[in-house]
Amino acid sequence: MEIKKVGVVGCGLMGSGIAQLCAQAGYPVVVLEINEELLNKGLSAIDRSLSRSVDKGKLSPPDREATLARIAGTTNTKDFADCELVIEAAVENMDLKKKIFAELDKICPQEAILATNTSCLSIIEMARATARADRVLGLHFFSPAPVMALLEIVRTTATSDGTLATGKKFGQSLGKTVVIAQDSPGFIVNRLLIPFLLNAIRVLDSGLATKEDIDTAVKLGLNHPMGPLTLADLIGLDVIYSVASALYEEFGEPQYAPPPLVKKMVSDGRLGRKTGRGFYEYK
């Protein structure tokens, strides 16, 4: 099946990035939020991101306008009625995601593919909330979605070969390198990344070094593009907490147990860049 129009659920950090990425690749996109205020916030983030690309000389002003023209915002799920693919990027909560999938199943064309950007929740559980489990898969983008080269595609025990093939072709049409993972918490990248980030937070909490020195040590000593605490702020402490909790629940290994400092920061609203405060302060 050919994907002609893409729907995106949620216009937060990931949803706005995914909508921008798809529109830049030439797809008409409709992006859903729960109210006008959040929708406008998400659309403004896309606008700013595209303007930054123009300032850096990576995008021409006419291409910026054409990309924006391909993105329509909505607060009505019915606007997904003509999408061949809908990518869900709402908050990481299984009950909410199941509700969204059940609703999408009623509204989207019968042959449409429903995808989730979940970081660690069971995709087969979402698929079973629909009557089209064979056409459900994970499309796991990385932040910032327009920039990061990787797309993890997650296949459940019910995902058909045709759905997987369409997912791969779609990912490649966005310019991504695609890897395939089974439907297991954390997939490939988070299964490896989360223990690393949690260890960096444990090292900070132990008083071994300052946050700046931990980040510098990893950047220069391991040749990472950014330090783990900066990365944690970028991903969001709430996301890290929920992914770590899900991994711990599934595997029961102490390496996945979120340290108390993460829980405290989440309770205190120190979620990272998105709230202006995490390990670092942001304007």
Ligand SMILES: NC(=O)c1ccc[n+]([C@@H]2O[C@H](COP(=O)([O-])OP(=O)(O)OC[C@H]3O[C@@H](n4cnc5c(N)ncnc54)[C@H](O)[C@@H]3O)[C@@H](O)[C@H]2O)c1
């Ligand atoms: N943050 C990351 O680096 C990252 C990376 C990969 C995947 N993910 C996953 O992507 C998803 C979104 O994460 P995020 O960081 O963008 O979160 P976010 O909080 O920035 O954005 C989520 C958005 O979804 C909206 N939303 C909630 N319910 C909705 C509904 N019923 N309909 C439409 N919109 C709804 C919220 O209003 C919010 O704006 C999560 O499943 C997360 O695990 C996150």
